[in-house]
Amino acid sequence: MRTDKLTYLIFKRLPQGFFSLIGRDASDAEKYLFKSVELKETAFRIDAIFQPKIGDDLTYFVEAQFQADEAFYGRFFAEIFLYLKQFEVGEWQGIVIYPSRRVETKKIRPYQKLLDIGLVKRIYLDELPLKNNDPSALFKLLIEPETSAPQLARDLIASSTLYLDVVQQILFYKFKDKSRRDIMKLLGIEEEILRETRAFQEILEEGRQEGLEKGKLEGIIAGKIEGRLEGKIEGKIEGKLETVPILRRLGLSDEQISKELGLPLADVQRVPKASQ
Numbered sequence: 673m674r675t676d677k678l679t680y681l682i683f684k685r686l687p688q689g690f691f692s693l694i695g696r697d698a699s700d701a702e703k704y705l706f707k708s709v710e711l712k713e714t715a716f717r718i719d720a721i722f723q724p725k726i727g728d729d730l731t732y733f734v735e736a737q738f739q740a741d742e743a744f745y746g747r748f749f750a751e752i753f754l755y756l757k758q759f760e761v762g763e764w765q766g767i768v769i770y771p772s773r774r775v776e777t778k779k780i781r782p783y784q785k786l787l788d789i790g791l792v793k794r795i796y797l798d799e800l801p802l803k804n805n806d807p808s809a810l811f812k813l814l815i816e817p818e819t820s821a822p823q824l825a826r827d828l829i830a831s832s833t834l835y836l837d838v839v840q841q842i843l844f845y846k847f848k849d850k851s852r853r854d855i856m857k858l859l860g861i862e863e864e865i866l867r868e869t870r871a872f873q874e875i876l877e878e879g880r881q882e883g884l885e886k887g888k889l890e891g892i893i894a895g896k897i898e899g900r901l902e903g904k905i906e907g908k909i910e911g912k913l914e915t916v917p918i919l920r921r922l923g924l925s926d927e928q929i930s931k932e933l934g935l936p937l938a939d940v941q942r943v944p945k946a947s948q
């Protein structure tokens with residue numbers, strides 16, 4: 673599984689998951705800028721840097737290490753100190769995310785004192801308590817067995833539809849033999865309902881004209897929960913209104929739907945609600 677891309681996706685799209693993972697309030701993500709930096713003079717690239725927007729809060733250098741690498745700590749500290757040479761940084765801390773202790777190299781003697789004074793915090797995902805309604809569970813999903821991953825994925829989406837796109841991507845990597853339709857079924861989302869709307873058909877036709885892949889188009893539909901659908905159907909009022917029942921089924925309130933689609937709340941509320 674290509675965990676490097678998946679962890680990058682979480683860092684970039686849902687940084688609140690990272691801050692929850694290290695024991696801070698998830699809302700602290702709003703105080704930070706995320707970047708992935710390739711350092712000059714070397715081929716080094718730091719997975720993630722979270723730098724405070726204002727104030728003297730810690731800067732975090734983050735690496736997700738899911739494969740055994742005896743030279744890891746030498747490279748990690750070299751990356752950090754080269755960055756400190758090139759850029760102005762206040763107090764800092766390194767964060768290393770491991771799937772388990774088994775992956776961590778035993779060759780740490782040259783760096784033991786740096787580790788002992790707390791410059792680096794090591795997180796072992798298999799030792800963390802599972803909190804289904806916490807954004808840090810996105811990282812747990814990376815290592816969750818295939819038998820239980822679908823349930824954890826459904827729990828995450830139930831807690832916040834903002835997780836939908838990232839959760840789908842993680843499941844695609846876990847279940848390489850399954851189609852997007854299969855993944856939607858695992859998540860308990862009836863994809864066929866999406867296909868029945870005029871909005872879907874309009875977007876599909878628009879995408880064909882642009883030469884987009886069908887899979888990417890379906891990803892755009894699913895990603896509407898994060899605001900992307902509005903850009904595709906802007907100006908198509910009737911099509912927007914047809915998506916209201918679907919978004920309700922995915923757990924959004926009328927107020928959230930109104931905001932996402934750019935429609936007056938009164939128009940959204942006039943769409944009949946499905947009988948219970």
